[in-house]
Amino acid sequence: MKVGVFLFYLLTLLQGFGNQTTSPIDSTNHWLKLVRTDENLDLKKKDSLLKKALQASLASKPSSLLSISSAALGSGDSSLFRKYNKQVIELTSKLREGKSHAFAHWDVADFLKKTVPDSAFYHYQEAYNVFQNMDLDETTNHYPGRLLIAIGNLQDNIKNYTESEKSNIKAIEYLEKVKRPDQLYYAYNGLGIAQNGMKKFDKAIEYYLKAKEYIIQMPRGKYFRSYLTNENNIASAHLRKGDFAKSFELYSILKGRDSLLLRNPGLYAIVITGWGYAGFKSNLSEFEESEKAFEKSNKILDSLGDEYSKARNYEYHAQVLAGKNDTLGAIKKALMAKVIADKTMNNDRLLSSLKLLTTIDTKNSATYAKAYFDLTEELQQKERTIQDKFARIRMETDEIIEENESLAKQKELYAGIALILLVLGIGIFTIVSQRVNNEKLKFNQKQQESNQEIYNLMLSQHGKLEEGKKSEKKRISEELHDGVLGQMLGIRLILSGLNERNDEAAIEQRAELIQKLQELEEEVRTISHELNESAYEKVHEFMLSIQELISNVQKSTNATIKFDYMQNFSWDTLNGNTKINIYRIIQECLQNSMKHSKCKNINVSFKSSEKMLNLTVTDDGIGFESNKAKKGIGLKNIISRVKKIDGLLRIVSIPGKGTKINIEFSGIVAEPKNPKPRSSRKTIQEQVNQ
Numbered sequence: 092m093k094v095g096v097f098l099f100y101l102l103t104l105l106q107g108f109g110n111q112t113t114s115p116i117d118s119t120n121h122w123l124k125l126v127r128t129d130e131n132l133d134l135k136k137k138d139s140l141l142k143k144a145l146q147a148s149l150a151s152k153p154s155s156l157l158s159i160s161s162a163a164l165g166s167g168d169s170s171l172f173r174k175y176n177k178q179v180i181e182l183t184s185k186l187r188e189g190k191s192h193a194f195a196h197w198d199v200a201d202f203l204k205k206t207v208p209d210s211a212f213y214h215y216q217e218a219y220n221v222f223q224n225m226d227l228d229e230t231t232n233h234y235p236g237r238l239l240i241a242i243g244n245l246q247d248n249i250k251n252y253t254e255s256e257k258s259n260i261k262a263i264e265y266l267e268k269v270k271r272p273d274q275l276y277y278a279y280n281g282l283g284i285a286q287n288g289m290k291k292f293d294k295a296i297e298y299y300l301k302a303k304e305y306i307i308q309m310p311r312g313k314y315f316r317s318y319l320t321n322e323n324n325i326a327s328a329h330l331r332k333g334d335f336a337k338s339f340e341l342y343s344i345l346k347g348r349d350s351l352l353l354r355n356p357g358l359y360a361i362v363i364t365g366w367g368y369a370g371f372k373s374n375l376s377e378f379e380e381s382e383k384a385f386e387k388s389n390k391i392l393d394s395l396g397d398e399y400s401k402a403r404n405y406e407y408h409a410q411v412l413a414g415k416n417d418t419l420g421a422i423k424k425a426l427m428a429k430v431i432a433d434k435t436m437n438n439d440r441l442l443s444s445l446k447l448l449t450t451i452d453t454k455n456s457a458t459y460a461k462a463y464f465d466l467t468e469e470l471q472q473k474e475r476t477i478q479d480k481f482a483r484i485r486m487e488t489d490e491i492i493e494e495n496e497s498l499a500k501q502k503e504l505y506a507g508i509a510l511i512l513l514v515l516g517i518g519i520f521t522i523v524s525q526r527v528n529n530e531k532l533k534f535n536q537k538q539q540e541s542n543q544e545i546y547n548l549m550l551s552q553h554g555k556l557e558e559g560k561k562s563e564k565k566r567i568s569e570e571l572h573d574g575v576l577g578q579m580l581g582i583r584l585i586l587s588g589l590n591e592r593n594d595e596a597a598i599e600q601r602a603e604l605i606q607k608l609q610e611l612e613e614e615v616r617t618i619s620h621e622l623n624e625s626a627y628e629k630v631h632e633f634m635l636s637i638q639e640l641i642s643n644v645q646k647s648t649n650a651t652i653k654f655d656y657m658q659n660f661s662w663d664t665l666n667g668n669t670k671i672n673i674y675r676i677i678q679e680c681l682q683n684s685m686k687h688s689k690c691k692n693i694n695v696s697f698k699s700s701e702k703m704l705n706l707t708v709t710d711d712g713i714g715f716e717s718n719k720a721k722k723g724i725g726l727k728n729i730i731s732r733v734k735k736i737d738g739l740l741r742i743v744s745i746p747g748k749g750t751k752i753n754i755e756f757s758g759i760v761a762e763p764k765n766p767k768p769r770s771s772r773k774t775i776q777e778q779v780n781q
Contacts, residue, residue: 161198287327319354327365364388406447707751
């Protein structure tokens with residue numbers, strides 16, 4: 092049982108006894124007595140009382156939990172019984188109340204044996220296994236044998252007669268071992284029923300007679316009923332064998348017992364039906380006597396509300412009428428037998444009545460024959476299905492038993508070699524640890540070499556950038572020197588000569604020179620504009636490295652990889668250590684997604700907020716339970732690199748919905764080695780405006 096459920100019971104228990112003055116034992120008995128005796132209680136009230144009794148039992152005497160299940164069974168409501176029986180099974184297992192636990196399984200098995208035989212078989216097996224592992228005294232040592240008999244009866248009901256025979260033989264061996272002859276009657280009786288089902292009637296009679304020897308060992312209260320049942324079984328076996336005279340003789344003895352009708356009217360009704368049929372078939376009684384026996388039996392069964400057994404009466408009556416050549420009467424009785432058998436789900440009698448109708452109702456024999464064969468096939472299929480379930484349950488149970496026995500033997504073996512294994516384990520652990528450490532060192536070395544290679548690559552790219560800058564500076568220098576500076580020098584020299592003249596020609600020439608200065612101003616503005624656009628359109632080398640990495644990964648997979656970043660941030664100004672680690676983190680994330688997630692789409696995104704930067708890698712793969720997953724080398728490397736850049740790592744993964752890895756780290760850029768003081772420069776326009 093789950094811990095949460097147990098805690099719930101404990102909390103409820105504490106609440107229930109907060110204001111209680113009587114002892115828990117008295118309260119348990121009081122509430123159970125009300126459930127058993129008060130006929131005016133509705134289902135809701137019974138449920139409430141059983142709940143209180145359960146709480147009190149847990150507080151006082153957990154071994155009395157079984158009485159809760161028994162009281163629920165006696166409440167008359169199957170859902171209430173299943174509810175509390177399940178709780179009792181869970182609690183007794185948790186509290187190690189073996190005997191109560193076994194009996195709880197036994198109770199539900201008896202409850203289910205007619206409606207859900209496979210579930211009943213499972214619970215019988217569970218009860219049997221619990222008792223097998225307990226130390227039983229003289230008053231309880233017969234329980235495993237009784238459970239084997241119950242299992243045999245269950246197997247007989249689904250016509251698995253061979254397995255029923257095995258279970259009863261196993262029960263006999265066990266009961267003889269523990270010296271419980273009072274229970275051997277049931278085992279031999281079960282063997283006789285199995286033989287009867289296999290139509291080995293002589294063997295069945297032999298086992299019934301063997302069972303009869305043990306009736307004297309039974310308790311006084313069960314002696315008479317067991318004796319009468321045994322005599323009926325023997326007479327029935329002779330009847331099915333076709334020895335009608337012997338059957339009539341045995342039924343006559345039973346019928347002559349005056350106490351039978353008073354003590355067991357249901358059995359009396361079965362006996363007189365068998366007597367009437369055997370008497371007619373053996374010509375030892377008159378037809379009228381047989382009819383009277385059938386009618387009397389029907390009246391008794393009607394008074395008992397036993398519709399199930401009436402199908403047999405009508406079928407036997409139909410056979411007697413057919414023997415008297417009363418075909419219409421025989422068909423009428425056979426049809427009644429069929430209807431009752433169908434209504435009461437008496438499949439054996441339904442088959443035999445259909446078979447009878449095929450012989451006496453010639454007009455509809457084809458219809459009845461088809462119904463007979465269809466029903467036979469359907470029942471055989473159901474029986475095979477249930478038998479297969481029984482076999483699986485037994486196989487699983489046997490495997491558990493064999494496994495436990497094997498484990499017990501292994502424990503003895505392990506005790507002898509434990510010291511050797513310990514020494515070997517220490518040696519192997521030392522060797523493996525050393526190898527692991529060596530592998531780690533090699534891995535770290537390779538990581539450093541890879542980092543250095545990446546750093547060199549970035550330095551190379553930075554060098555190319557610097558070379559481009561120098562080339563651009565040279566071009567601008569040439570433009571300024573050869574163009575602007577040369578023209579300004581010429582204008583200066585001319586203006587120096589014109590300063591001494593004031594004639595109209597000098598004034599006109601000055602105006603032309605001013606026009607020239609304006610053209611130079613426009614040229615400087617154009618150069619400045621080109622420089623400004625170049626600054627904004629500059630390609631960031633760090634981002635190019637990331638894009639090249641993503642492009643290379645994209646070529647080796649069918650997944651789609653998208654990459655976006657904020658272009659208004661100067662990514663190249665990040666320090667080298669940060670760039671190297673971020674590059675490696677993205678590489679590891681992509682590799683993990685390709686290798687493990689089975690994703691179709693991957694998104695890589697850079698964003699900034701105030702002084703912090705965010706890297707997010709998401710995929711739409713199979714995901715994993717992040718709180719349970721083992722940390723592999725890849726994830727450990729990511730964690731290590733995040734620590735190196737003083738970042739914060741968040742991993743969110745949901746099975747079936749993909750994985751999201753978010754890293755938040757500082758956006759502080761690398762400072763130049765010899766920083767110059769910042770000057771507050773003003774544009775020419777600002778100076779003019781002032």
